[in-house]
Amino acid sequence: AQKITQTQPGMFVQEKEAVTLDCTYDTSDQSYGLFWYKQPSSGEMIFLIYQGSYDEQNATEGRYSLNFQKARKSTNLVISASQLGDSAMYFCAMNQAGPGGYNKLIFGAGTRLAVHP
Protein backbone atom coordinates (compact mmCIF):
# COMPACT_ATOMS: atom_id res chain seq x y z
CA ALA A 1 0.00 0.00 0.00
CA GLN A 2 1.12 3.52 -0.68
CA LYS A 3 2.22 5.65 2.23
CA ILE A 4 3.45 9.16 2.90
CA THR A 5 5.70 9.83 5.92
CA GLN A 6 6.50 13.21 7.43
CA THR A 7 8.73 12.65 10.45
CA GLN A 8 8.91 16.24 11.68
CA PRO A 9 5.82 17.14 13.74
CA GLY A 10 7.12 20.67 14.19
CA MET A 11 9.88 22.88 12.86
CA PHE A 12 10.88 26.44 13.50
CA VAL A 13 12.99 28.79 11.45
CA GLN A 14 14.24 32.31 11.77
CA GLU A 15 12.72 34.86 9.42
CA LYS A 16 14.66 35.19 6.14
CA GLU A 17 16.37 31.84 6.65
CA ALA A 18 15.73 28.70 4.59
CA VAL A 19 14.05 25.60 5.97
CA THR A 20 13.65 22.05 4.70
CA LEU A 21 10.59 19.94 5.44
CA ASP A 22 11.06 16.21 4.99
CA CYS A 23 8.79 13.78 3.18
CA THR A 24 9.32 10.17 2.20
CA TYR A 25 6.91 7.97 0.34
CA ASP A 26 6.37 4.34 -0.47
CA THR A 27 4.83 3.12 -3.69
CA SER A 28 5.20 0.33 -6.18
CA ASP A 29 3.84 2.46 -9.02
CA GLN A 30 6.21 3.55 -11.76
CA SER A 31 4.28 6.73 -12.46
CA TYR A 32 3.08 8.96 -9.65
CA GLY A 33 2.73 12.57 -8.62
CA LEU A 34 3.89 14.26 -5.42
CA PHE A 35 2.37 17.44 -4.02
CA TRP A 36 2.91 19.87 -1.19
CA TYR A 37 0.09 21.85 0.39
CA LYS A 38 0.07 24.59 3.00
CA GLN A 39 -2.72 24.86 5.56
CA PRO A 40 -2.84 28.10 7.57
CA SER A 41 -4.77 28.26 10.83
CA SER A 42 -7.84 29.36 8.87
CA GLY A 43 -8.05 25.86 7.42
CA GLU A 44 -7.90 26.26 3.67
CA MET A 45 -5.56 24.01 1.70
CA ILE A 46 -3.20 25.92 -0.57
CA PHE A 47 -1.38 24.06 -3.32
CA LEU A 48 2.33 24.91 -3.37
CA ILE A 49 4.28 22.70 -5.73
CA TYR A 50 4.17 19.45 -7.73
CA GLN A 51 6.77 16.89 -8.76
CA GLY A 52 6.11 14.13 -11.29
CA SER A 53 7.95 10.87 -10.90
CA TYR A 54 9.39 11.17 -14.40
CA ASP A 55 10.47 14.78 -14.02
CA GLU A 56 14.23 14.90 -14.30
CA GLN A 57 14.58 18.31 -12.74
CA ASN A 58 13.55 19.35 -9.25
CA ALA A 59 10.42 21.44 -9.25
CA THR A 60 10.61 25.10 -8.25
CA GLU A 61 7.86 27.66 -7.66
CA GLY A 62 9.07 31.01 -6.42
CA ARG A 63 10.48 30.51 -2.91
CA TYR A 64 9.46 26.85 -2.90
CA SER A 65 11.61 24.10 -4.35
CA LEU A 66 11.75 20.36 -4.05
CA ASN A 67 14.73 18.15 -3.38
CA PHE A 68 13.42 15.09 -5.20
CA GLN A 69 15.48 11.94 -4.72
CA LYS A 70 13.67 9.17 -6.51
CA ALA A 71 15.96 6.36 -5.46
CA ARG A 72 15.51 7.32 -1.81
CA LYS A 73 11.78 7.95 -2.35
CA SER A 74 11.96 11.35 -0.79
CA THR A 75 10.66 14.75 -1.84
CA ASN A 76 11.71 17.39 0.65
CA LEU A 77 10.29 20.89 0.46
CA VAL A 78 12.71 23.78 0.72
CA ILE A 79 11.33 27.19 1.61
CA SER A 80 13.85 29.94 1.04
CA ALA A 81 13.84 33.37 2.67
CA SER A 82 11.17 32.41 5.20
CA GLN A 83 8.47 34.94 5.98
CA LEU A 84 6.20 35.25 8.99
CA GLY A 85 3.28 34.33 6.77
CA ASP A 86 4.86 30.96 6.08
CA SER A 87 3.87 29.81 9.56
CA ALA A 88 1.37 27.01 8.90
CA MET A 89 0.91 23.26 8.59
CA TYR A 90 2.57 21.71 5.56
CA PHE A 91 1.34 18.47 4.06
CA CYS A 92 3.08 16.22 1.60
CA ALA A 93 0.73 14.19 -0.60
CA MET A 94 0.82 11.58 -3.34
CA ASN A 95 -1.57 10.31 -5.96
CA GLN A 96 -3.02 6.89 -5.29
CA ALA A 97 -4.93 5.04 -7.96
CA GLY A 98 -8.55 4.39 -7.12
CA PRO A 99 -11.15 2.09 -8.67
CA GLY A 100 -12.50 3.53 -11.87
CA GLY A 101 -9.18 4.93 -13.00
CA TYR A 102 -9.21 8.21 -11.10
CA ASN A 103 -6.40 9.27 -8.81
CA LYS A 104 -7.08 10.18 -5.21
CA LEU A 105 -4.67 12.06 -3.00
CA ILE A 106 -3.29 10.65 0.23
CA PHE A 107 -1.62 12.90 2.78
CA GLY A 108 1.20 12.66 5.26
CA ALA A 109 0.75 13.59 8.90
CA GLY A 110 1.98 17.12 8.30
CA THR A 111 4.67 19.39 9.72
CA ARG A 112 3.85 22.53 11.64
CA LEU A 113 6.25 25.31 10.71
CA ALA A 114 6.75 28.33 12.93
CA VAL A 115 8.67 31.30 11.56
CA HIS A 116 10.24 33.45 14.25
CA PRO A 117 11.01 37.16 13.74
Added chain:
Amino acid sequence: GAVVSQHPSWVICKSGTSVKIECRSLDFQATTMFWYRQFPKQSLMLMATSNEGSKATYEQGVEKDKFLINHASLTLSTLTVTSAHPEDSSFYICSARDHLEYSPLHFGNGTRLTVT
Protein backbone atom coordinates in the same frame (compact mmCIF):
# COMPACT_ATOMS: atom_id res chain seq x y z
CA GLY B 1 -7.18 29.52 -11.31
CA ALA B 2 -9.72 26.83 -10.52
CA VAL B 3 -12.00 27.69 -7.61
CA VAL B 4 -13.91 25.34 -5.34
CA SER B 5 -16.58 26.85 -3.14
CA GLN B 6 -17.78 25.07 -0.01
CA HIS B 7 -20.78 26.04 2.07
CA PRO B 8 -21.38 26.50 4.93
CA SER B 9 -18.01 27.38 6.41
CA TRP B 10 -19.21 26.43 9.85
CA VAL B 11 -22.32 24.88 11.35
CA ILE B 12 -23.55 23.98 14.81
CA CYS B 13 -26.31 21.43 15.10
CA LYS B 14 -27.99 19.32 17.75
CA SER B 15 -27.50 15.57 18.08
CA GLY B 16 -29.84 13.61 15.88
CA THR B 17 -30.22 16.23 13.17
CA SER B 18 -28.78 16.05 9.65
CA VAL B 19 -26.44 18.55 8.09
CA LYS B 20 -25.80 19.09 4.38
CA ILE B 21 -22.53 20.50 3.08
CA GLU B 22 -22.24 21.73 -0.49
CA CYS B 23 -19.17 21.73 -2.68
CA ARG B 24 -19.18 23.58 -6.00
CA SER B 25 -16.61 23.94 -8.72
CA LEU B 26 -17.09 27.52 -9.87
CA ASP B 27 -15.15 27.77 -13.12
CA PHE B 28 -14.62 24.20 -14.21
CA GLN B 29 -16.46 20.92 -14.47
CA ALA B 30 -15.53 18.19 -12.05
CA THR B 31 -16.60 14.63 -12.79
CA THR B 32 -14.89 13.57 -9.61
CA MET B 33 -14.81 15.31 -6.25
CA PHE B 34 -13.20 14.13 -3.03
CA TRP B 35 -14.43 14.53 0.53
CA TYR B 36 -11.93 14.65 3.37
CA ARG B 37 -12.27 14.80 7.13
CA GLN B 38 -9.73 16.37 9.44
CA PHE B 39 -9.64 16.10 13.22
CA PRO B 40 -7.79 18.80 15.18
CA LYS B 41 -4.03 18.69 14.67
CA GLN B 42 -4.30 15.68 12.41
CA SER B 43 -3.96 15.05 8.72
CA LEU B 44 -6.67 14.90 6.07
CA MET B 45 -8.33 11.52 5.79
CA LEU B 46 -10.16 10.70 2.59
CA MET B 47 -13.75 9.71 3.28
CA ALA B 48 -15.12 9.11 -0.18
CA THR B 49 -14.86 9.88 -3.84
CA SER B 50 -17.88 11.50 -5.38
CA ASN B 51 -18.60 10.56 -8.98
CA GLU B 52 -20.98 12.56 -11.13
CA GLY B 53 -24.01 10.51 -12.06
CA SER B 54 -23.06 7.43 -10.07
CA LYS B 55 -22.64 6.18 -6.54
CA ALA B 56 -19.85 7.46 -4.39
CA THR B 57 -16.90 5.26 -3.54
CA TYR B 58 -16.30 5.14 0.19
CA GLU B 59 -13.02 4.48 1.93
CA GLN B 60 -12.75 1.56 4.29
CA GLY B 61 -14.33 2.28 7.64
CA VAL B 62 -16.54 5.14 6.44
CA GLU B 63 -20.26 4.50 6.93
CA LYS B 64 -22.05 5.19 3.67
CA ASP B 65 -25.43 5.44 5.39
CA LYS B 66 -24.03 7.98 7.81
CA PHE B 67 -22.30 10.16 5.24
CA LEU B 68 -24.52 10.47 2.19
CA ILE B 69 -22.87 11.83 -0.92
CA ASN B 70 -24.69 13.08 -3.98
CA HIS B 71 -22.98 14.34 -7.13
CA ALA B 72 -25.94 15.45 -9.20
CA SER B 73 -24.11 17.68 -11.66
CA LEU B 74 -20.62 18.37 -12.96
CA THR B 75 -20.28 21.33 -10.62
CA LEU B 76 -21.97 20.24 -7.40
CA SER B 77 -21.39 17.53 -4.83
CA THR B 78 -23.09 17.38 -1.45
CA LEU B 79 -22.20 15.57 1.75
CA THR B 80 -24.99 14.98 4.24
CA VAL B 81 -24.09 13.92 7.75
CA THR B 82 -27.19 12.05 8.90
CA SER B 83 -28.29 11.77 12.51
CA ALA B 84 -25.22 13.66 13.63
CA HIS B 85 -23.57 12.90 16.97
CA PRO B 86 -20.86 14.77 18.88
CA GLU B 87 -18.21 12.38 17.56
CA ASP B 88 -19.04 13.60 14.04
CA SER B 89 -17.76 17.03 14.99
CA SER B 90 -14.85 17.68 12.68
CA PHE B 91 -13.54 19.75 9.80
CA TYR B 92 -14.89 18.52 6.45
CA ILE B 93 -13.22 19.68 3.26
CA CYS B 94 -13.99 18.90 -0.35
CA SER B 95 -11.74 19.02 -3.37
CA ALA B 96 -11.75 18.56 -7.12
CA ARG B 97 -9.45 18.44 -10.12
CA ASP B 98 -10.09 20.59 -13.12
CA HIS B 99 -8.58 18.32 -15.72
CA LEU B 100 -5.47 16.18 -15.86
CA GLU B 101 -5.13 13.17 -13.60
CA TYR B 102 -1.95 14.51 -12.05
CA SER B 103 -3.06 18.09 -11.76
CA PRO B 104 -3.34 19.33 -8.18
CA LEU B 105 -6.54 19.09 -6.23
CA HIS B 106 -8.28 22.39 -5.59
CA PHE B 107 -9.82 22.56 -2.17
CA GLY B 108 -12.83 24.30 -0.76
CA ASN B 109 -12.32 26.33 2.40
CA GLY B 110 -13.81 23.58 4.53
CA THR B 111 -16.76 23.26 6.90
CA ARG B 112 -16.31 23.11 10.63
CA LEU B 113 -19.12 21.00 12.07
CA THR B 114 -19.93 21.07 15.76
CA VAL B 115 -22.58 18.71 17.06
CA THR B 116 -23.91 19.53 20.51
